[in-house]
Amino acid sequence: MYSIFLVDDEELELEMMRDYIHWEEMGIYVAGTSTNGRDALEKIEVIQPDIVLTDVQMPMMNGIDLAQKIRERFDWIQLIFLTGHDEFNYVKSALNVGAVGYLLKPLDLSEIESVIEKVKLRCEEVQMKNRSIQMTKSNILKELIYEKDEERIAVLTSSFCKLARCPGSSHYALALFSIDHKDLMDKILEDCMTQLSSFLDRFFLGKKLEATFVTYKEGELGVFMDATQQPGHYAWEDMAQAMRDSLDFTVTVAIGGQAGKLSKVQALYEQTKHILNEYFYMGTGRVIYAEDVRGQFYSEQTPPFEKKEWFEAINQLDFEQTARLLHEYCAKLITLRINKKQICDWAIDLIGELLEQLHEPVPDSSKRAELYHSIYNSLTVQEIEAYILGAAAEAISLLSERFMDKNSKLAHRVRTIIDQTFHQPITINSLSDQVYLSPNYLRSIFKDKTGMTIHDYLTKIRLDKSKELLGDGSLKVQDIAQRVGYESTSYFISLFLKNQGVTPNEYRKNI
Known part of the structure; x- marks a missing residue:
């Protein structure tokens, strides 16, 4: 639907044109009206209608002058003049300034429809030309x-x-x-x-x-x-x-x-x-x-994440603490503007470690690809946070189900004892005494529920802790061995070499 602006110094005629001509049936709507050329020009500059229908004879600024000014500013606006029988000389001037047509007073409906159809064709041509230009x-x-x-x-x-x-x-x-x-x-x-x-x-x-x-x-x-x-x-x-x-x-x-x-x-x-x-x-x-x-700081150094505290919250089935720790860390990543690749790599490693903590099977290539796709296609840090939190919620749910099983609960209790007392002398007998089971039965239950022997789990915890302590250059290897529960330094070194492929000192040099 095209817009038309009406100009006539005779208010009665202007109102009749506006209200009694069925513009909408012709695919036109009245965008505005004015009773003089100056006021009309100001309004047209704002409204920018498709068509202007203006009287020729008006005070202050006649229709010809108005048309010339419109043509200078908006050469795409289609012009129609309204004139009396005795004003034909004005019509010649009107056509010279690019008017599409003119209407004689008194107005004839069929004549209006004929001129409007012609004008609409011009409007369509203008639109096509504008589309081509655009x-x-x-x-x-x-x-x-x-x-x-x-x-x-x-x-x-x-x-x-x-x-x-x-x-x-x-x-x-x-x-x-x-x-x-x-x-x-x-x-x-x-x-x-x-x-x-x-x-x-x-x-x-x-x-x-x-x-x-x-x-x-x-x-x-x-x-x-x-x-x-x-x-x-x-x-x-x-x-x-x-x-x-x-x-x-x-x-x-x-x-x-x-x-x-x-x-x-x-x-x-x-x-x-x-x-x-x-x-x-x-x-x-x-x-x-x-x-x-502007002025944002972009860091290339990823801040440390309190993984131990986070995994403890998961193992304790504390979803609120799990969510809080994760949210606080992600807020740091946003503040530091850590780049997307670093954040995605961290998220993938964290979820992989979470599966390992749960003793879940390592994802096969298709599931690994799905994990990469989900993380790397995340649009925002908030989406990555939500994905990790979803994985943590599933882990808590899985652990909760496990704890409902008596033997799973028992295995979890033994793991907790080892996690908290690994630096002390621990034997299968001391553990069996604490859970009131025979050593052989305890071995069987723990292996069945965790996929690991008690000895292997204890060794893993002690060596993981020793690797953390090796980051402290002030500690001797002998001190570290004692802190993780090994009285014999030589035994600790041989065990570390067997599991890690390097000695503690060689590992420290590579940190």
Whole structure:
């Protein structure tokens, strides 16, 4: 449906045109009215209708002068003149300023319909031409992103400025719109891009802003606009809320902080892309501004995670403590802006260690690939945190089920005793005395429920602790042996070599 603006200094005639002509049946709606040329021009500059129907003879500014000023600013607006039988000389002037047609007073409905049909054809031609221009501008901007040759950049810039009717010195701002979950079927993603493009088209049209849309890759849409017309924060936030309300998918928006000339589009894109990538830390479905990124500290050193305390919380079936420790650590990762690969590698190793703690089978290649896919395809740190927490919740549930079994509970109790007293002399007899079972029966139950012998489990715990202590250069190997429960240093060294393939001192050098 096209919009029309009506201008006539006779208020009664203006009201009759507005209220008694069946515009909607002709595919037209009245966008506004005015009783003089000056007021009309001010309103038209804001409304920018498709069609202006104006009287010729008016005070202050006649219809011919109004048409000339409209043509200077908005050459795509279609003009129709309203004139009396004795004003035919004005009609000649009207046609000279590009009017599509004229209507004689008193108005005849069939004549109106005939002229409107002609005007609508012109409007369709304008739309087709604009679509062609927009597509060409979009292709130019896409090429400018990747073009390295300075001469080619100059040619592309000149072509764009001619199409956009702007000087080469104009500065542009860029906003990037990214559909959050791009792992959709091609057809669904294509439909989402169409919906997003239509939404943005309506948004910028409603704001009377000129913008060029560029699809750089699947699920990502760039919007270039005149830097002087860039919307403010409130407008962007309103737009984001409207997207959340009207679209079935979420979109993250990055607003570039610096405007640039067309010849510098590549730098503008890279800067805005960097802002967009911040969603990994800040979350998706929101607007991210340059100031959100400016001054951020990016660390390459991953902070230590209190794994022992975390695994203890899991073994004690304490979900709240498990979640709290994990959340606090992930908050550190976000603050330090640790890169995604490091965080993903840490998450995969942690889940692998969790399975080992549960004495679960090592994942086969397909399950391992599924784990990698789930972690590396996570959009945010929060999603990775949720995935790990889900694995921890399953572990707690599994442990809870095990504890319901008498023998599993017994094996867990023996592991707890060893975990807490490994630095003391421990024998199978001392353990059997504490759980009131014969040594042989205890051996059998423990091996059945854990897949390990008591001796192997004790050795594992002691050697794991010794590796932690070897990180302290002030401790001698003899001291470490005693701290983990071995009175004989030579036995400790031979056991360490057998299990680790290196001596304690060699291990220390490699830390």
